[in-house]
Amino acid sequence: MENSDNIISLKNLPVGKSGKVINLICKKSKRRRLLDLGITPNTIIRNERVSPSGNPIAFNIRGTVIALRKEEAEEILITIL
Amino acid sequence: MGLSHESSGLALIKDEYIVEKEVNHTVIALAGNPNTGKSTLFNYLTGLKQHTGNWPGKTVANARGTFHYGDEDFLLVDLPGTYSIFANSQEEEIARDFICFGKPEITIVVVDSTSLERNLNLVLQIMEITDNVVVSLNLIDEAKRKGIKIDVEKLEKELGIPVIPTVARDGIGVEKLLNTIHNAKHSYSPNKVKYSSEVENTIYEIENILSTYLNKSQNIRWISLRLIDGDENIKKELKTFLIEHGFTDEPLNKIENIIKKHENIDDSIVTTIYENAEKISNEVVTIEDNRKVNWDKKLDDILTSKITGYPIMIILLGLIFWITIVGANYPSELLAKAFFSFEDKLTYLFTKWDVADWLYGILVLGVYRTLAWVISVMLPPMAIFFPLFTLLEDLGYLPRVAFNLDNSFRKSGTHGKQALTMSMGFGCNAAGVIACRIIDSPRERLIAIITNNFVPCNGRFPIIIAMSTIFIGRLVNKKYSSILAAISVVSVVIIGILFTLFISKFLSKTFLKGVPSSFTLELPPYRRPQIGPILIRSLIDRTLFVLSRAIIVAIPAGAITWIFANITIGGISILNRTANLLNPFGTLLGLDGHILMAFILGLPANEIVLPVLIMSYMSEGAMLEFENIETLKNLLLNNGWTFITGLNFMIFSLLHFPCGTTLLTIKKETGGRKWPAFTFLLTTVVAVLATFIINIVGKFIYSFI
Numbered sequence: 171m172e173n174s175d176n177i178i179s180l181k182n183l184p185v186g187k188s189g190k191v192i193n194l195i196c197k198k199s200k201r202r203r204l205l206d207l208g209i210t211p212n213t214i215i216r217n218e219r220v221s222p223s224g225n226p227i228a229f230n231i232r233g234t235v236i237a238l239r240k241e242e243a244e245e246i247l248i249t250i251l
Numbered sequence: 252m253g254l255s256h257e258s259s260g261l262a263l264i265k266d267e268y269i270v271e272k273e274v275n276h277t278v279i280a281l282a283g284n285p286n287t288g289k290s291t292l293f294n295y296l297t298g299l300k301q302h303t304g305n306w307p308g309k310t311v312a313n314a315r316g317t318f319h320y321g322d323e324d325f326l327l328v329d330l331p332g333t334y335s336i337f338a339n340s341q342e343e344e345i346a347r348d349f350i351c352f353g354k355p356e357i358t359i360v361v362v363d364s365t366s367l368e369r370n371l372n373l374v375l376q377i378m379e380i381t382d383n384v385v386v387s388l389n390l391i392d393e394a395k396r397k398g399i400k401i402d403v404e405k406l407e408k409e410l411g412i413p414v415i416p417t418v419a420r421d422g423i424g425v426e427k428l429l430n431t432i433h434n435a436k437h438s439y440s441p442n443k444v445k446y447s448s449e450v451e452n453t454i455y456e457i458e459n460i461l462s463t464y465l466n467k468s469q470n471i472r473w474i475s476l477r478l479i480d481g482d483e484n485i486k487k488e489l490k491t492f493l494i495e496h497g498f499t500d501e502p503l504n505k506i507e508n509i510i511k512k513h514e515n516i517d518d519s520i521v522t523t524i525y526e527n528a529e530k531i532s533n534e535v536v537t538i539e540d541n542r543k544v545n546w547d548k549k550l551d552d553i554l555t556s557k558i559t560g561y562p563i564m565i566i567l568l569g570l571i572f573w574i575t576i577v578g579a580n581y582p583s584e585l586l587a588k589a590f591f592s593f594e595d596k597l598t599y600l601f602t603k604w605d606v607a608d609w610l611y612g613i614l615v616l617g618v619y620r621t622l623a624w625v626i627s628v629m630l631p632p633m634a635i636f637f638p639l640f641t642l643l644e645d646l647g648y649l650p651r652v653a654f655n656l657d658n659s660f661r662k663s664g665t666h667g668k669q670a671l672t673m674s675m676g677f678g679c680n681a682a683g684v685i686a687c688r689i690i691d692s693p694r695e696r697l698i699a700i701i702t703n704n705f706v707p708c709n710g711r712f713p714i715i716i717a718m719s720t721i722f723i724g725r726l727v728n729k730k731y732s733s734i735l736a737a738i739s740v741v742s743v744v745i746i747g748i749l750f751t752l753f754i755s756k757f758l759s760k761t762f763l764k765g766v767p768s769s770f771t772l773e774l775p776p777y778r779r780p781q782i783g784p785i786l787i788r789s790l791i792d793r794t795l796f797v798l799s800r801a802i803i804v805a806i807p808a809g810a811i812t813w814i815f816a817n818i819t820i821g822g823i824s825i826l827n828r829t830a831n832l833l834n835p836f837g838t839l840l841g842l843d844g845h846i847l848m849a850f851i852l853g854l855p856a857n858e859i860v861l862p863v864l865i866m867s868y869m870s871e872g873a874m875l876e877f878e879n880i881e882t883l884k885n886l887l888l889n890n891g892w893t894f895i896t897g898l899n900f901m902i903f904s905l906l907h908f909p910c911g912t913t914l915l916t917i918k919k920e921t922g923g924r925k926w927p928a929f930t931f932l933l934t935t936v937v938a939v940l941a942t943f944i945i946n947i948v949g950k951f952i953y954s955f956i
Contacts, residue, residue, distance in 0.1 A: 200769055202521075206335040207771060208369055210522040219551060222560040223658035226667065228774055232525070233366030234284075237654050237772040239661060 180215065180229070180238075180246040188216040189248035196245040208232040209246060276317065276326040279432060280350055282377060283361035284370050285332030286775040288389045290314075292361055292419035293329040294784075296429075320429045328355065334369065336376050337480065337521070340691045344484075350380050357383045357432050364394035364401060364416070365776065367536055371528035374410065378441040379473050384412045385435065387428055391416040393776070398540040406535045411442040420781060443472075446523050449513055453479055456509050464489075464498045479510055481517045547776050554651050564652060565741060571639045573737035576716055579631035580880070586630065590623035609817070617813025617866070618806050624862035625805045628713045630798060636712065637789035640677060645780040649674050653772055660767075663752045664759030666695035667770045673699075673751060676706040678793055680909055681916040683708075688920070692768040698758050700917055701930045704909040705751040707744065709797050710857030714904045715743050717861065721884045722897030747905050754937065762929075800912070801858035808852060808859045812866050826867055840939060841899040841946030843891070850903065855911045860904065895949040899942040906938035 183189045191213045194201050208231050209215070216230040226237040283289040297316025314329040330349055331342035350358055360377055362370040378384050388401065407414045413431050417424035445451070457475040465471055477485040489498060510516060553559055594615060601611045643649065653670035660669050668690050676683030683703040690696040707715055716736070724736035759765065815826040823831075826848070834844030845867050853860035865883070868890050887897070908931045909917070917927040 201518075202337070203769065203771070205518060205521045206337055208334070208372060208525050210518075210525045213525070219555055221654050221658060222555060222557045223655070225658045225661065226654065226772070228555075228654065232369040232372075232529070234369050235774040237657070237667070237774060239657070239667065239767075239770065242769045242771075 176249045177247050178250065179244045180248050181227070181240050181243040183215070183217045183248060183250065185217050185220055188214055188251045190214055190251055192247045192249060194246055196242075200242075200245070204242065204246065207236060214251065215246075215248065276324050277357070277432075278326050278328065278353070278355045280353065280355035280358040281327060281329045281361060282336075282346055282350065282358055282373065283330075283332055283389075284334055284363060284373055285773060287332065287361045287363040287370065288419045289332055289361045290329060292359075292387065292389065292417070292425070293327060295419055295422055295425060296325075297327055321433045323433055325432075328353070333373070335373060335521075336380075337482070341688070347380075350377060355381075355383075357385055357435055359385050359387050359428070359432065361387045361389050361419070364388050364391045365397055365399060367399075367401060368528050368532035371531055372525055375444050375524050375527055378410070378412070378443055379476065380470060382438045382441055383435065384439065384441060385428070385431055386410065386412060386414040387419070387424075388414055388416045389419050391424070392418045392421075393778075396542070398538055398542065400537045400539070402535045402537075406531070409442065409531045409534065412439045444524055444527050447519060450479065450516060450519055450523070453509060453513060453516065457506050460502050460506055464493050464496045464502070476520060478506055479516055480520050481510075550777055551651070551774070554648070555654055560655050564655060565745070567643070567648075568744060569737050569741045571636065571643075572716070572740040573733060574639060575632050575635045575712075576720065576736050576740070577733050578635045579716070582631040582634075583627050583880075586627035587623065590627055594619060594623065612817055613810050613813050617811075618809040621805045621809030621812070621859065621862045621866060622802060624865060625801050625858055626798070628717070628861065629709075629801060629858055630794070632713055632716060633709050633794045633797060634790060636709065637678065637793045638786055641785045641789040641793070642780050644674075645778065645785055647775050647777045650772060650774050654774060657772070659752050660755070663756040664765065664767055665698050665755045666690045666692060666767060667772050669695070669699040669702075669751075669755070672703060673706050673748070676703045676708060678709060679797060680704050680706075680708045680913040684913060684916045684920055692765075694763050694765045695768060697921065697926060698755050698763055700920060701758065701926065701933065702751045702754050704913065704930065704934055705747045705754065705906060707747060707905055708857065708910075709793075710801065710910065711904050712740075713858070714861055715740055715901050717880065717883065718897045718901045719743070720880055721887065722894055725884075743901055743905055746902070750906060750937065754933070797858075801856050804856040805859050805862065808855065808863060809866070812852065812863050816867060830867065839946070840903065840942040841895045841949065842903065842942065843896070845890070846896075846900060846903075850907060853910075854908070857904070857910050895946060895953075898949070899945055902945060903938050903942050906934060906941055908934050908938075 177192055178189075180189065180191075191209055191211055193211060194204055194209065196204070213232065218228045218230050218235050220227050221237070226239045227243055228235050228237045229243075230236075281289055281293055293314065293316065296318045298318070316327050316329075318325050318327065328349060330346040333340070333343045333346050336343050336347035336350070349355070358377055358381055360370075360374045362374065374384065374386055386406075388403065388406075391401075394401065401416075403414050403416055413435075415424055415428045415431055417428055419425065446454070454472060454475045457478055458471050461471050461474060465474070474485060474489070486503060490500075490503065554563055597615050597619065598611075601615060649671055652674065653667060656670045657667040660667055672683050672686040672689065674683075675686040680703050683706070684700050687696050687699045687703065690699055719736040719739035720732070723739040724732035726732075727735050812826065815829070816824050818825050820828065830844035830848050832844065833847045837843040837845075837847045840847075845864060849860045849864035849867065852863045865886065868886055908914075914927045914931060917930055918924060921927070
């Protein structure tokens with residue numbers, strides 16, 4: 171089990187940094203959608219860039235750049251690599 | 252439904268998916284993630300001009316086309332691009348149901364070689380439904396450029412199905428792909444995903460229960476997996492269609508109890524598939540990125556930067572309009588000259604043949620002149636604007652626009668993809684309304700549909716361009732007038748976008764209350780635009796389509812306007828009587844009765860508003876021939892137009908009710924009369940209020956000058 175101090179939400183991953191997915195804290199359809207995008211435990215996700223207005227954030231998830239709003243990124247827990 | 256014993260069961264549940272086909276056609280389904288070149292392959296094979304664009308979710312309904320190879324006829328069905336087919340969205344459901352119930356003989360999965368891992372996820376999911384899968388390893392040239400090497404033989408062995416490297420854009424590898432599906436008369440034996448022992452045991456238990464009710468030819472393993480996955484649709488369908496075989500709540504409860512024993516088991520299915528995809532990808536892909544510059548990243552750094560992101564968006568838009576305005580000027584003049592010199596010939600012939608005056612009036616002064624106007628004013632700007640816009644679309648710029656603008660849409664309580672559907676409205680609002688299907692949440696989809704009209708379509712651009720040229724461009728030295736006109740057009744578009752956001756927010760707070768649902772937006776790699784297809788597609792598909800629609804409407808509109816202008820009651824024409832009736836209200840909005848009438852007569856298509864207006868002014872006596880934009884300016888000024896009239900004409904055109912086609916499309920897309928009626932009312936009120944306020948404020952300011 172990872173040290174809980176190192177766990178942050180994906181929303182707070184700095185640009186250019188990568189993190190490893192620990193868990194998703196949302197439920198039901200929202201959870202399914204994120205899992206289906208390939209955000210499963212142990213997936214490496216990199217913050218590629220932030221929209222000029224600060225939201226959404228574009229992440230590299232399994233080779234594709236996908237933008238998520240902060241509300242979604244918030245529900246993905248990661249450890250920074 | 253009277254299913255016979257043989258035909259009953261899941262395989263035939265959805266009759267609607269059984270493709271109506273010629274007896275000898277082999278049905279091929281084309282599946283794949285978004286932006287993998289599926290539609291490009293579809294076009295290459297069928298020669299159909301399926302509209303492709305470099306943004307996700309382009310294929311909203313199944314496109315179908317046929318082709319012939321060897322001695323075989325094929326029917327190709329292009330499915331929506333999806334990451335997964337677990338039926339989380341309408342698109343995924345369409346794709347899954349077709350593969351599952353449409354019974355295609357072969358499913359080609361088009362895979363993006365540059366992100367194999369993500370794409371394999373879908374391949375593995377489809378392999379669970381059907382054995383007859385062929386992978387088209389597309390964009391292999393792009394992968395090579397990025398230093399990505401894929402061991403195709405190993406990949407074939409890992410998957411247990413044929414894998415053919417292709418570059419659909421250039422037709423590379425397509426022959427081999429065709430040869431493979433042509434010879435694919437036997438089933439493959441794909442290496443299906445093995446799940447954890449917990450899942451496999453659960454599958455086994457459920458399979459045991461189901462095998463009582465389903466026969467072997469049905470994919471019981473897949474149905475079991477779907478049940479474990481918590482798929483409510485499958486449960487419903489099992490209950491509905493297997494009831495006559497004794498499948499009641501009891502076996503379903505039994506199954507549910509089995510699943511309940513295992514917590515988080517549904518997560519483990521999707522996770523296992525992705526882990527498998529990752530494992531296979533790691534085994535077959537080697538990356539040696541020795542590029543000096545990563546252009547995708549460089550471009551994105553500029554196009555989505557805090558400092559340059561927004562200015563570039565506005566400049567690009569302005570540049571497109573400037574090129575359109577400058578480029579359209581001369582051809583418009585040429586066309587007008589040609590049309591009106593032909594009108595002289597027509598007049599000569601009609602006189603020579605001694606045709607009755609009224610017939611000459613209807614046919615030449617009414618129909619022909621309106622047509623001449625529509626074509627010479629509309630064709631050149633469209634023929635320039637559409638290819639330029641399609642170029643940006645092909646390049647992959649639109650998702651960046653959506654990325655940049657999303658925060659504003661989020662604050663308006665709407666879906667991030669609304670920026671994409673809004674962009675489609677630039678071409679044609681009816682197309683924009685259809686594009687709203689990419690938004691899943693019904694509430695946000697409705698908002699996107701209702702507000703789509705606030706971006707000017709190509710029927711309205713000529714009005715905005717003409718008014719910008721006449722009333723705003725002329726404010727400065729001739730040298731800079733086209734630039735100022737372009738700035739004016741961009742400003743009108745920005746006003747339209749601001750109204751979109753404002754009205755969306757208003758709807759989110761009132762009639763369509765709610766919080767924005769989650770959304771994801773893919774930023775696909777930039778792609779080299781295909782100049783040839785862009786020209787064909789934008790000129791033939793879009794320009795000619797829009798123009799022909801305008802022509803069809805212009806013919807009766809021209810005739811009716813002429814008749815109204817020439818039938819007099821008490822010495823005043825019906826046209827003028829109506830205009831006079833509308834005049835007090837029109838004046839209140841800084842317009843006049845003729846303008847309002849032109850908008851009302853222009854309901855079938857916005858393209859004819861300007862021609863109808865010109866004809867109704869000209870019928871008052873001043874019969875002048877169109878030579879260039881200067882003639883139009885004089886005509887308008889002679890009819891009492893001021894700067895405010897010009898401005899309000901643009902604003903009213905921007906905000907007013909959608910054209911008939913768009914209203915009908917809204918009716919079709921929302922399944923009733925309620926929302927088109929609502930849209931009509933809302934937009935009309937907005938247009939009336941906006942022009943009224945501009946008029947009051949404008950008059951107030953003028954009183955000081």
